[in-house]
Amino acid sequence: MRAFTRLAAVAAPIDLPNVDTDRIIPARFLRKPKNPEYGRFLFHDVRFNADGSEKPDFVLNRPAYRSAQVVVAAENFGCGSSREMAVWALEAFGIRAVIAPSLGDIFHQNCFKNGLLPVILPVAAAASLRGQLHEIPGASVVVDLEAQTVTAPDGAVHRFDVDPFRKRMLLTGQDEIALTLGHETEIGAFEARHAREMPWLVTD
């Protein structure tokens, strides 16, 4: 997994609350292999017209935001389906961090697994950030995971909480499966005890 440490990049504002993962990547693309074109699936049906041309009003199609590596969203971004492809599509487009007042629980977890940093900021802080990004299209923010801060275009510094376990994994880019396999002894011991205590769960 790619590590995340500190990022200074253009940020794009998305004001709509409850942006669901069907909107982030429609279901018909989920069977597609992860290839260099994967970023095109991102927000496909609200980003492109039926003939494949861009909808000029969509935020990521506007020249100032095309190079965005950060999305600043509203409440409950990434709600709905568990499709990890929503994160893959964001990542393929070049997004490395999503900032919002709240995120769908499964989407939130999926971000951590793909080196993409989810940042939860208070409603007012996220709204202020989006406001500045509208006012100064193409403005940059700084997201610093070590310091746990987001620096807004106006210089305001917003501190955020992040789980220490997830922070360490992201900072080092460590593979979670390898980490877990290091606990083989505990897993084996638990498995044996569990089978004794709840023998009806054994299937054979």
Added chain:
Amino acid sequence: MTARPRGTVFEKIWSSHVVTEGPGGHVLLYIDRHLLHEGSTHAWERMARNGSRMRRPDLSFATADHYVLTTPGTPTADAETRKMVESLTRHTTEQGVTFFGVGDDRRGIVHVIGPEQGLTLPGILLVCGDSHTATHGAFGCLAFGVGSTEVEHVMITQTLWQKKPKSLRVTVDGRLGFGVTAKDVILAIIATIGAAGGVGHVIEYAGTVIRAMTMDQRMTVCNMSIEAGARAGMVAPDETTFAYLEGRPFAPKGELWARALAYWKTLPSDLDATFDREVTLDGTEIAPTVTWGTSPQDALPITERVPDPARAADATRRESMERALAYMGLTAGIPLTEITVDRVFIGSCTNSRLDDLRAAAQVVKGKRAVVPAWVVPGSGLIKRAAEAEGLDRVFRDAGFEWREAGCSMCVGMNGETARGGERVASTSNRNFEGRQGQGARTHLVSPAMAAAAAVTGRLTDVRTLRG
């Protein structure tokens, strides 16, 4: 045996599955059951590339539901979807996972067949790479959806790192009125707490209304927990739960059944257990409910009118309502019962079980569908059982299509979608933009309300039909 855990049903299950504690409050949890469908293809492929083996293929069970066509006699639509099904077949065979494939009557929607086969049991921890895994919580187990990387993690380690969520108890007391169903209850709950209301929480559903429900109905309620933002929803097990499970193929038998039963009876939340949040609804007040917008929280009693964005609490809500009404092609102020529909879909992991089909058939009997209407049973076994009761005849005689089991038009991954601009009365769980097809407009309803819409061609208060 170690001391019996205390607290809520959720806390009891959580603490009995902790393998080890990690940093920052994360724990490694043991997974008792892992359900798989074609969506696991990406995880299988990564494993194949790395030469990984599953730790406990005997605790994993697979079925083909998302990509299989529900047209009788036609398994898949094209090469791409066929590849998804073939990949699942190949990998489950190679790794030794029980697979309910095409041609097997036990095949069906993953959240329908888990309980039907007795794989879903009280007190267990169950995961699946699908957000509607919360359905299984109806049996008093902890069940939640995971992403593709977590699917692979479970395959290889039979565990997951998780941080303990908060608890929310939703109590629905009173008694449901005539024509009001489990679907109306969960839509009313989501409308009350909002689409983000349960984020970071596990919901326990309680109260006299939930207690009086059958297992099929409890599954409908738990199924849509994710539409309220909660990764898991559950109902404490009781005699209804045990009666449903006894004799199911994978449920314990004989002496093991007796031992399991004794344990399951200790699971309900202790009387002095506390929850981080509590919400109470009066079941008597709930009416047949429909959605008018593009989030499941946009739900209202059928007796209401399309809401006016001008009356929204703030600018953000107003803009979001305006956008929803534009997408849905609706005008503020019109009665919901004046909305005509182009198509009806009865099915999905929310509402494709025998109770659902019976409720719909009761409304349809002796009438004619005036718009295209599909019935997609949740499993091959449900289809058979419904046919044994003659429900298929009721639907066919009324002009409905009686189809094979699968996810079908709930998500349209298999190619079964509504056309752009088409308005669908649907018993599924999501009314998101484009969910049932690009430009398709979804109104979420109960099976009885979907049947009523099919025979009238508009959203209809089912209570006025039955009178």
